[in-house]
Amino acid sequence: MLLKIAAGFYLGAFILLLWDILSSRHKAVPWAGITAGVGGALLHTLSLFILFTSRGHVTLISLKEAISFFSWALVIVFLFLEHQRKAHILGIVVFPVSFLSLLFVLGVSTDSSFLKSPTTSILISLHSVLIDLGLASAALAFFVSCFYLILDMFLRKKIFNYFFNKLPSLEFLDHLNQEFNGLGFAFLTLGLIFVMIWSYRTYATIWPWGQKGSWALLVWFLYLSLVLLRRRRDFRGKQAAYLSIAGFFLFAVTILAVNLYMGGGHSVF
Amino acid sequence: MLRLTLAGVNHKTTPIEIRERLAYPKEHLNDALKTLSRREGVLETLILSTCNRVEILTVTTHSSPDPEFFLSFLQETHPVLQGHSLRPYLYHLTGQEAALHFFEVTSSLDSMVIGEPQITGQVKEAYERSRSLNLTGPMLNQIFQRAIASAKRVRTETAISNLPVSISYAACQLARKIFQDMHDKNVLLLGGGDMAQLTARHMRKLGVGNMTLMLRDAQKGQELAAEYQAHYAPFTDLENRLVASDMVVCSTGADTYLINEKMISSVMDRRKSGTLFMIDIAVPRNIDPAITRHSGIFLYNIDDLKTVVEANQREREYEAFQAREIVREELEAFVRWQADRSTVPLIQTLRNHTEALRKAELERYQAVLASLPPDAREKVDILTRSLINKILHPTYQAIRQSPDIDEVREWVTKCYGLPADLSEKNLSQPHEKENTSRLPLSSSGLVEGESPA
Structure with a gap:
């Protein structure tokens, strides 16, 4: 459930950042897009935390886990960079990639170990x-x-x-x-x-x-x-x-x- | 009832031959304003006179002046135009249309070059002139503040001002697409023509760290270099300077390539690094276009820069669509202010009338009330006041929300039996020109003591 909401936040962050790029009018939108991304990252972190604590170790043992962690890492590194260097244009590729990665993780029933x-x-x-x-x-x-x-x-x-x-x-x-x-x-x-x-x-x-x-x-x-x-x-x-x-x-x-x-x-x- | 009217001519309606004769020299503007203010019914007025437009904004009582009013004024203040018919060129707008046009003009959406910043300053100047002559009042103060607020929002909330539409600015725009920070960059200027000087000025604004100027005439070169806080270098040092430069702007009168393939090959070998951004605005060109085979070189000539300018103009037109939304929002705020202002006297009249009735009734029962203890008398006073307020509240709401103040005034007068003469007397709004027109302008251009939009 947490992953689904996080994916929604990533999609929202992408839409808001894209809106900012297509429309120069609404100055608050990049801030809103980044905030949505931070919200998604927090939920995603919580989801991974629950997974790792329930299992007792953080080893990524399957393709789904690796992809989920990759999309989380992508957002975290991007948000760190955004905080340091203000490069929110990258968000228009980071958030859709993270969203699609989570969609894949949520949609695939079988997993490759x-x-x-x-x-x-x-x-x-x-x-x-x-x-x-x-x-x-x-x-x-x-x-x-x-x-x-x-x-x-x-x-x-x-x-x-x-x-x-x-x-x-x-x-x-x-x-x-x-x-x-x-x-x-x-x-x-x-x-x-x-x-x-x-x-x-x-x-x-x-x-x-x-x-x-x-x-x-x-x-x-x-x-x-x-x-x-x-x-x-x-x-x-x-x-x-x-x-x-x-x-x-x-x-x-x-x-x-x-x-x-x-x-x-x-x-x- | 105050009426707002705007009439004028601009670059869209009037050829330059007429506009240049209609423009008011600065020294004649005060006289023209005084002449206009002496005309019947004119309470507030402002004249905006620039090379592209002459517009007259008036606030009058009861009825809007017709186009003939403005035509006769223009003829009177421009004797040289006697016998010419200005009617085909004149536009005449009233009420909200006049306000909308004034907002668009101030926000530079009606300018020849959309988004150019000078017009806002010219509007401020025109307002300041009227204010100094005590020709502004509540209506012009409000419309001016809203127009300036609209202009500021357009500049900050849209990209209209970030898209250069001059060749020299376009060169700077390209520089910022290549370099992140200009503070540590070396710029080499070849030639001292107008375009090179303009570019030098813009480069200084961008915060270029180091600028070198090369000119055949050493004395003039040193003078210009001093003016733009640049170093002077002779042309014999060109190759060495190219090695150390990040950006080159070339605009000499030479009829051959000053920078050719052979020189650049040697320069690039010695540089061993980075990007060399070159602008060649000279005609004939001073830089051999063949040098672009080197991967680190970006070269643009005058035609390329014109393409940038044209693209920016198209972008500005797109931004203008968004800017018009902002203007409409400010217009709505102005219309709300106007509506509130026009209903206040009627509500006050009604309140005074009912209060007078209430007091008369209490007076009538003075004998009975006198027998009551003081706290009971006070309660009766509160009760009657509260009752009247509750009964009148829906009426106040209806007045505020009514689209037609004249209709609602007639209805309220009949319904509550307001004396017709009392109603008329109270409803004619007291003009606050004397008080408000003396308010000092703050540095932001807003009237101090009134909240900015």
Whole structure:
């Protein structure tokens, strides 16, 4: 029930923010949209809290749980950013994605388990939560990169339409991209460190090489290169945006496809 | 009953040849206002005279002046137009239509360039002039405050003022689409023409951190650089300056490319970073368009900026639809004020009349009442007063809600037996021109002592 109401709030937040973008008249609407988003996030948090406390651990053991947590993380990271940097235009993609994710979670009756034998280890719990937070950050970097490329195209093709006027500056979008990728890399790294510690304790090896492990390492290297390349002054804008988009797709494929269809490392847990 | 009337000509109805002759020089406006105020029935008046319009707003008693009234006034104050017929150009509006037009003018929705900010200041100036001559009163004070409130709301609640419609502003708009913060940016200005100077002024307003000006004439260049708090640099240093710049505005009279592909290749190699935003408003162009092959360069010429301006004009027209909603809301507030104001004298007359009847009745029974203890007498007084108020309450409501004050006045007069002469006398509203017109203007343009809208 809480998830249904939270989904309603996310939809409301999306509509209010879209209204703000389409109509410049009602100044209170972005505030109203963000407030609706905060309301949805609170209910969503409560729903996850009830789930985790009833089970005694926070490990995300199924696709539905992973998607629900991902949509929560997406909203939380966005709201944090909105508080810091006022980037409510991102809300028009964050809230519909979160709403549709919850709709999927609520609508699917059968569920695919990630884990063959669920573990209650705190290390695995931290690993699953951090990886999902990393994916949410990567998704936000992906959205920002798309906005960047659209604005860049408008500027180069000299298209000065309504949407052009509503977008923030290229420089701002580039900064956001850098911040989200940095955040995503930090979550991903921590998530992998926790699973390596767990693996060492369980199997006496820090990296159980399997398809999932290889893909995870590939994602980590891609984000490492993104972070390192950012230190170079000539790696900015479009190049960073393209690599962020590729990074997000690789991250998402690793978590979803490899987990569900390739019988990766999780299948042995 | 006070009547609001507006008559005038503007850029939509009248060619420039007539408008330029009808515009009042500032030094003649006071005389024109005094001439108008001497005409019969005129209680309050205001003349708005700009290059695009001459509009006269009057508040009169009983009946609205007809177009001939204004035509004869215009002919009288513009002897040069004797013999010309102004009738085809003149528009004449009364009541709510006049108020609506005045609100739209003040909110810059009737301007040649919709959303231009000067008109609001010109309306304030016109009002201030009338006020200084004691030619404003309650009606003009109210309509002025509502019009200014409407203009402020239009500017803050719509994007009408955020869409530049000049070439130099459009360049700044594009800069803000590329850069988040201009404070740490280096801007290079090539040339010292009017357009470059305007752009420099706008850049300063945007808070550009560092501005460099390049001009062939070193002395003039140094003078201009000082005026815009910029550094001066000779043209021989162009390549080095390009390496350090984030934005370049080029508007020299040169007939060749000052910045070409070879130079930019070298500059981009040395820069090794970031975006270079270039505006070429020179004709013939000063920057080779082939340089856009470099991914970090955004180059716009004068035609591109015109496209931005045209797009903004279309956006402003869209915003004007939303702005008209605001204007209508302010008009409704004005109409409510007007309705309240016109019913107050009638309600007061009725209240005085019934109070007089009540006192007369109590007087008639003075002998009986005298025998009562003091607290009982007081209770009788309260009871009669309360009874009358309760009986009259629906009537007061009906008066306030009536759309036609003349009809309701007639009905109340007959129904309650108000003396016709007393009614007429009390219902003619006392004009508060003397009191209100002396209220000082606050910095916000509102009359102090009255609540802003």
